[in-house]
Amino acid sequence: MNAAVTTFDELDAIPVEDGFVWRPIRRRFGIRAFGCNAYTSEGVGRQIVEDHVEGTGHEECYVVVRGRARFTLDGEEVDAPAGTIVFIRDHDVRRGAVADEEGTVVLAVGGFAGKAFEVSAWESFFAALPATQEERWDDAIAIHQEGLREHPGHPSVLFNLARIEARAGRPLDALTHLQEAVRRDPPLVARARDTSDFAALRREPGFPG
């Protein structure tokens, strides 16, 4: 069957930070035409859509599927009960939302205006979080390597891969990927300096900075 079915409750639940939980849909179905994920929250009043601007450049549509959320869009609060659609045309709009009811689900759909969709680089970081938290380093590294196949040379993916390799006790791999990340995106030097994952790596010759 060239179709697949699931429910929001059956999606993987990956806690990210600030209480919001990533529920991957695009990866679950292998969708390659638009970005699509759901978000739930660890409790009422907790974050359900992370506070961010859309670095990908996407147009984004947030649909409150269940419950009630409170969005903040460039500082303006929007009450969003189930059935509300928040469309953000301008990727520079700072957006975030908290859950106002238990069980709230927000669906996020994104894509480029006038350009074909590409899988977002941040997905590998989110997808690898369970393996990283459980120190299943081979799995976490494999997910980032898959991300690099999707985005060859992407500095953020290289940087996050280096972090995991450093924690996994693979300093040579970590250093190689970190150097490549910094070469492609020099401001990452400052992040490398501040990232505790690289503590054991800092005395190595060739550590950036």
Next chain:
Amino acid sequence: MSSEPKWQVARVDDIERRDTWIPVREHLGISAFGINAYVAGGDGVIVSEHDETASGQQELYIVLQGKATFELDGATVEAPAGTLVCAGPTARRKATGDATILAVGAAPGEAYRALDWGKAWPFHSQSLTAYADRRYGDALEAVRAGLAENPDHAGLHYNYACFASLAGETGDETFEHLRRAVELNPPFRTQARADDDFVPVRDDPRFDEALR
């Protein structure tokens, strides 16, 4: 600087309905992907049986409220609120029941091209009713009336060619409408090659010429 608002908010229930169709994308001016909601008509059909082979779109259906029954390549799936159904381009799909279903779609590897119906909607709606009843001549008349008021509407030109093909009207005018549709909306070129409505004229050299 764009005059369009940076962000907009709408409630599905507040968006103007066009029969069973709630045109979310057009209402909000979304251009990166298709997104619309559907409710049941009098016959209980929410999503008419179809596939997306011609458009190449992947589609995701989200049951927002109520309860639907999907038929997917012959398999029946009960779909209460909170169900997600993902259909590849060739999957035959249909949904019935009493529910509101949100549908998101786009083709992998292609920039999405939005097609607004706007003022052409009443003509389009009338033509689709006739098309569903296989009254192709009536469908053609509705589109012709629509084009009189909306002469540059890509969708109306495309449907003119479809309905004319099915009605056996194979004069040059039919192919000129197809050529104009592709000129206004290039993705119609690929769609037309896979569209069964053009089976009666596919071997006509003017068909290929119109798609160049």
